[in-house]
Amino acid sequence: MHTKRIITPEYIVYACLWVVLTVMPVAIFYLRARADAYNEFRWDEVFHIWAWFVLFFVCFMIHDIFFAPMLLKKHTAAYLASVVSLLVVFTIACGFMHDPGPMGRRPPRMEMRGRDNRGPEMDKDRHRPGKPMGDRFFGPEVPINILILIGLLGLNLGVKLFFKSEQDRENLQQLEKEKMYLQLQYLKFQINPHFFMNTLNNIQVLIDLDAEKAKASLRDLSVMMRFVLYEGDKDWVSIKKDIEFLRNYIKLMQLRYTDQLAVTIDIPDELPDIAIPPLIFPTFVENAFKHGVSYKHNSFITIMFDVEDKMLIFGCINSKPHEDRTKDMPRQGGVGLVNVKRRLDLIYGNRYSLEIKDNDEAYNVLLRLPINNNIKTS
Numbered sequence: 001m002h003t004k005r006i007i008t009p010e011y012i013v014y015a016c017l018w019v020v021l022t023v024m025p026v027a028i029f030y031l032r033a034r035a036d037a038y039n040e041f042r043w044d045e046v047f048h049i050w051a052w053f054v055l056f057f058v059c060f061m062i063h064d065i066f067f068a069p070m071l072l073k074k075h076t077a078a079y080l081a082s083v084v085s086l087l088v089v090f091t092i093a094c095g096f097m098h099d100p101g102p103m104g105r106r107p108p109r110m111e112m113r114g115r116d117n118r119g120p121e122m123d124k125d126r127h128r129p130g131k132p133m134g135d136r137f138f139g140p141e142v143p144i145n146i147l148i149l150i151g152l153l154g155l156n157l158g159v160k161l162f163f164k165s166e167q168d169r170e171n172l173q174q175l176e177k178e179k180m181y182l183q184l185q186y187l188k189f190q191i192n193p194h195f196f197m198n199t200l201n202n203i204q205v206l207i208d209l210d211a212e213k214a215k216a217s218l219r220d221l222s223v224m225m226r227f228v229l230y231e232g233d234k235d236w237v238s239i240k241k242d243i244e245f246l247r248n249y250i251k252l253m254q255l256r257y258t259d260q261l262a263v264t265i266d267i268p269d270e271l272p273d274i275a276i277p278p279l280i281f282p283t284f285v286e287n288a289f290k291h292g293v294s295y296k297h298n299s300f301i302t303i304m305f306d307v308e309d310k311m312l313i314f315g316c317i318n319s320k321p322h323e324d325r326t327k328d329m330p331r332q333g334g335v336g337l338v339n340v341k342r343r344l345d346l347i348y349g350n351r352y353s354l355e356i357k358d359n360d361e362a363y364n365v366l367l368r369l370p371i372n373n374n375i376k377t378s
Contacts, residue, residue: 010163014064018057025049055097056152059090063153068160083153087146094145199252206255217255220248236275243267243305249282253289261293266304274312274371277347283340284316284365292318292363307371314367320360
């Protein structure tokens with residue numbers, strides 16, 4: 001099985017680098033010839049420089065393919081040993097490139113004696129004897145070539161580390177998104193059974209008291225279950241469907257209480273059909289029923305929705321039972337409330353606000369959610 005190499009931005013950068021280096025000698029010699037009539041453009045000089053570029057390019061690619069991955073895998077000692085070996089081989093290759101033979105000798109250049117048109121003569125380098133062995137391998141130009149190669153290898157390493165850091169950042173973001181999705185799914189699975197456990201307990205009590213009401217309650221429960229099954233797994237749902245679920249939930253919860261409980265729902269007629277996360281508001285209402293209703297005294301729950309400055313406002317106020325008013329400790333929400341706060345943090349970050357006021361007479365929840373008109377609901 002062959003692995004297909006994908007052209008990445010990293011290799012596009014390398015390609016642009018070597019294209020520029022390849023074109024540069026042609027441009028320089030061309031401009032030199034245009035500026036000075038006595039310096040004609042010669043392709044053999046360009047080919048001579050390109051021959052050196054081939055040596056640098058081979059070393060560059062060996063470093064990129066074989067040596068740089070060692071450093072990325074934290075094999076620092078092996079990487080340094082490999083780079084030193086590459087520099088030694090490069091130095092030996094430079095010695096042969098400086099050899100006066102056809103491969104290493106700089107091509108002869110025709111030069112004019114002067115402006116008296118006495119005829120051209122060949123560059124004296126053509127007749128110069130070969131360099132001694134020591135000069136070829138340890139001459140003054142060898143350190144310059146080595147520094148150029150080290151610069152290219154450093155550039156290769158810098159570009160590779162940059163794109164690796166970008167890839168690591170993208171992978172981390174993807175992992176965070178997947179982690180957030182799993183957390184949201186986990187929280188939803190915790191919230192959904194929490195609703196129906198209480199509702200089924202209410203219907204169970206109602207069966208012995210009023211069978212017809214129990215049947216109607218089961219129908220309402222089936223509507224709620226349909227919402228959870230088909231809408232609860234979505235990231236966003238229509239607020240009208242969520243409010244319908246909320247109304248059915250309140251209807252079922254009121255079965256347990258007498259007329260001493262007054263529930264008020266204030267929803268403006270012009271409330272837009274915006275997208276919200278499912279099953280956020282019912283948790284606060286459930287909390288109000290659980291902690292704010294007394295069987296001995298008059299109780300109230302007031303629920304309101306509104307839109308102001310591109311923010312959806314939800315409020316839930318409930319009375320406090322007389323037996324709870326003497327407690328110094330503020331009321332702590334159950335699993336459902338904790339999960340809802342966690343969901344809001346994951347979905348909205350710091351773009352939402354949740355204010356909870358617990359005083360002697362009432363428990364007040366005020367939730368503000370940003371409206372995102374780009375999200376469509378089905």
